[in-house]
Amino acid sequence: MTATTEPILEVSGLVKHYPLTRGVLFKRQVGAVRAVDGVDFTLGTGETLGIVGESGCGKSTVAKLLCNLERPTAGSIRFKGEDITRLSGRALKAVRRNIQMVFQDPYTSLNPRMTVGDIVGEPYDIHPEAAPKGDRRRRVRELLDVVGLDPDYVNRYPHQFSGGQRQRIGIARGLALRPEIIVADEPVSALDVSVQAQVINLLARLQSEFGLSYVFIAHDLSIVRHISDRVAVMYLGRIVETGRDTEIYDHPTHPYTQALLSAVPVPDPAAREHRERIILTGDVPSPTDIPSGCRFRTRCWKAQERCAREVPALAVPAAFHDTSGPAAHASACHFAEERQVVPPEEPQLHGNGPG
Amino acid sequence: MLLDVRDLRVEFRTRDGVAYAVNGVSYGVDAGETLAVLGESGSGKSVTAQAVMGILDTPPGRITGGRILFRGRDLLTLKEEERRRIRGAGMAMIFQDALSALNPVMTVGDQLGEMFVVHRGMSRKDARARAVELMDRVRIPAAAQRVRDYPHQFSGGMRQRIMIAMALALEPALIIADEPTTALDVTVQAQVMDLLAELQREYRMALILITHDLGVVADVADRIAVMYAGRIVESAPVHDIYRAPAHPYTRGLLDSVPRLDQKGRQLYAISGLPPNLTRIPPGCSFHPRCPLARDVCRTDDPPLYGVDDGRSSACHFWRECLHDRDH
Numbered sequence: 182m183t184a185t186t187e188p189i190l191e192v193s194g195l196v197k198h199y200p201l202t203r204g205v206l207f208k209r210q211v212g213a214v215r216a217v218d219g220v221d222f223t224l225g226t227g228e229t230l231g232i233v234g235e236s237g238c239g240k241s242t243v244a245k246l247l248c249n250l251e252r253p254t255a256g257s258i259r260f261k262g263e264d265i266t267r268l269s270g271r272a273l274k275a276v277r278r279n280i281q282m283v284f285q286d287p288y289t290s291l292n293p294r295m296t297v298g299d300i301v302g303e304p305y306d307i308h309p310e311a312a313p314k315g316d317r318r319r320r321v322r323e324l325l326d327v328v329g330l331d332p333d334y335v336n337r338y339p340h341q342f343s344g345g346q347r348q349r350i351g352i353a354r355g356l357a358l359r360p361e362i363i364v365a366d367e368p369v370s371a372l373d374v375s376v377q378a379q380v381i382n383l384l385a386r387l388q389s390e391f392g393l394s395y396v397f398i399a400h401d402l403s404i405v406r407h408i409s410d411r412v413a414v415m416y417l418g419r420i421v422e423t424g425r426d427t428e429i430y431d432h433p434t435h436p437y438t439q440a441l442l443s444a445v446p447v448p449d450p451a452a453r454e455h456r457e458r459i460i461l462t463g464d465v466p467s468p469t470d471i472p473s474g475c476r477f478r479t480r481c482w483k484a485q486e487r488c489a490r491e492v493p494a495l496a497v498p499a500a501f502h503d504t505s506g507p508a509a510h511a512s513a514c515h516f517a518e519e520r521q522v523v524p525p526e527e528p529q530l531h532g533n534g535p536g
Numbered sequence: 537m538l539l540d541v542r543d544l545r546v547e548f549r550t551r552d553g554v555a556y557a558v559n560g561v562s563y564g565v566d567a568g569e570t571l572a573v574l575g576e577s578g579s580g581k582s583v584t585a586q587a588v589m590g591i592l593d594t595p596p597g598r599i600t601g602g603r604i605l606f607r608g609r610d611l612l613t614l615k616e617e618e619r620r621r622i623r624g625a626g627m628a629m630i631f632q633d634a635l636s637a638l639n640p641v642m643t644v645g646d647q648l649g650e651m652f653v654v655h656r657g658m659s660r661k662d663a664r665a666r667a668v669e670l671m672d673r674v675r676i677p678a679a680a681q682r683v684r685d686y687p688h689q690f691s692g693g694m695r696q697r698i699m700i701a702m703a704l705a706l707e708p709a710l711i712i713a714d715e716p717t718t719a720l721d722v723t724v725q726a727q728v729m730d731l732l733a734e735l736q737r738e739y740r741m742a743l744i745l746i747t748h749d750l751g752v753v754a755d756v757a758d759r760i761a762v763m764y765a766g767r768i769v770e771s772a773p774v775h776d777i778y779r780a781p782a783h784p785y786t787r788g789l790l791d792s793v794p795r796l797d798q799k800g801r802q803l804y805a806i807s808g809l810p811p812n813l814t815r816i817p818p819g820c821s822f823h824p825r826c827p828l829a830r831d832v833c834r835t836d837d838p839p840l841y842g843v844d845d846g847r848s849s850a851c852h853f854w855r856e857c858l859h860d861r862d863h
Contacts (some may be wrong), residue, residue, distance in 0.1 A: 217654075221610045235721035330642040343809050368853045374748060378792035378805040383801070400721065404753075407794035407803065426799060444726035446751025449773045452797075453755055460730060464691045490592050 190224040195256035214468050216242040218418035229395040231409030237420040240398045243524035244366040248282045281360040289348030291339040300337035306358040310360050324353040332370040344357045345376035364396045402445050414438045417476045424510030432507040443522040483516045540564040544602035555574040555813040557583045570743040572753040575763035581746045585712045590619045628703035632715035634695035638687040645683035651705040653665050670701040693724035714746045762786050765821040771846040782849035782858045784826050828853045
């Protein structure tokens with residue numbers, strides 16, 4: 182999973198607003214749900230970018246935009262240098278072949294009336310050039326084998342499979358067109374713990390086997406750390422902090438990331454005595470009514486007047502400009518400072534939490 | 537012992553035959569103690585809790601054996617009328633999905649107040665005042681105004697607080713929380729678990745926490761019972777089980793979760809799938825997935841062996857498992 186410097190995907194200024202309208206005959210726009218509100222990132226070839234955030238932060242909308250299932254309000258998505266947001270017709274279809282999606286819910290994302298063979302082979306109906314007609318059956322059996330299912334199951338229906346097996350079917354379908362990028366939106370969150378590990382290991386194996394690049398979207402920070410090379414933390418439609426996995430997990434500088442990490446339960450009862458918890462107050466504001474300045478300020482214990490006025494840019498904070506350590510990574514906070522919240526090997530004493 | 541479940545058995549009649557959901561479960565919990573019941577879907581952890589609460593769907597469910605002693609009385613011998621009095625006042629339950637557990641066409645104030653009207657014979661006005669108090673207690677901002685709101689007007693975390701308020705209303709001795717934070721975001725989950733732990737200390741309640749999340753268990757539990765295919769396979773104080781599991785299933789679970797503080801390459805994955813409850817394998821039900829399985833495991837159902845003080849494991853080879861932590 183070593184990434185090359187060549188980005189396969191470059192996202193800049195990505196915005197998706199859903200208009201809110203009032204009136205039946207004379208519709209007028211009264212506002213907008215700002216689901217994605219200015220997102221930039223790159224994905225290297227063979228790399229895994231993890232996007233984490235809580236519900237409503239816009240991470241699934243980003244997934245849909247990447248796969249061209251939604252058109253952005255503004256911004257660009259460059260696949261190998263070409264902006265795919267303006268494409269249509271044949272060119273769009275060609276790009277879609279290369280960016281495939283794996284969905285969260287293996288129960289609703291598979292058509293219950295189609296056999297497994299038809300589900301996995303369906304992409305070939307849309308892209309007949311990917312596999313000659315006579316060859317499809319063989320390809321489908323091969324794909325089932327690749328994801329660890331018995332190829333003899335081609336004629337079975339989804340309900341005959343368990344959740345983990347269904348997710349494998351979804352992954353096989355995603356692989357059918359030999360894409361270069363897989364966008365996986367919460368691919369294991371509907372699965373039991375013991376089955377989760379099987380699917381995560383499968384995804385890791387497929388990546389090295391086929392040289393895939395992954396955008397891995399999840400709310401579970403432990404899983405994201407496990408699978409990702411780089412991580413982006415989203416809050417209310419924006420990335421608030423991004424960096425390599427150790428930079429984010431061991432040296433977070435954005436208060437939201439710190440709160441998020443400190444809230445994750447660690448399966449180690451010995452950690453509970455020396456662990457610092459940052460309990461945030463209140464709920465995430467509505468994406469129709471985003472706070473001015475820094476959008477996290479309404480829940481932030483460090484917020485000051487400046488935070489309401491100035492939108493913090495996602496860049497290496499000035500305080501870390503002169504250092505080259507792991508704390509020097511992009512963080513959208515005026516008062517970014519390093520704080521270790523995930524317990525290290527050796528227990529350390531910290532200052533008082535914010536309450 | 538406040539609650540003492542002994543050799544409980546529950547079956548369900550399904551189209552595919554009889555599903556043996558609970559097959560001889562025994563556990564107990566004392567006042568002020570937190571017992572975590574850990575298991576994956578279909579392990580019988582929720583069904584056991586439903587049997588204790590007396591809210592099992594019968595039919596298709598049926599309790600075929602065992603006793604449920606609450607303050608020394610066997611609940612299974614009581615009349616429905618008596619059980620209803622115990623539900624709410626003696627024990628209460630918190631469900632995973634607050635939105636479907638709350639009545640969507642009643643204000644939260646009326647739902648909370650109903651507890652006092654029905655169980656305590658209070659007037660509507662007094663009940664309303666108590667509802668506001670409770671909402672304050674679970675830290676819902678502006679409780680006096682929000683008492684008139686409907687469940688859909690609250691966020692997920694706030695709804696879960698209302699569920700907790702409802703469970704607390706009559707100050708029960710025992711609370712059973714079935715995946716109380718699974719549907720919540722991680723920062724909200726931390727808020728809710730904090731609140732629950734604080735209230736438990738304050739009221740000295742016994743808490744049975746049903747969950748699949750090894751992290752949540754490590755954070756709050758005193759003791760753990762791990763369930764698999766309708767049985768308890770390991771039971772131990774929380775520190776012991778994480779340090780040295782005495783059952784291969786527990787060990788597999790611990791090794792299969794990615795950790796926030798560790799970046800591993802390959803996760804250990806328990807092979808295969810949990811058994812179909814209509815066709816539980818003979819012998820040890822875990823043997824088809826077990827790395828330690830031998831002939832005896834395929835024929836002899838292991839009893840719960842005493843491992844240590846307060847520890848037990850349903851594995852013929854628990855000694856080996858205990859000393860084989862580094863594989």
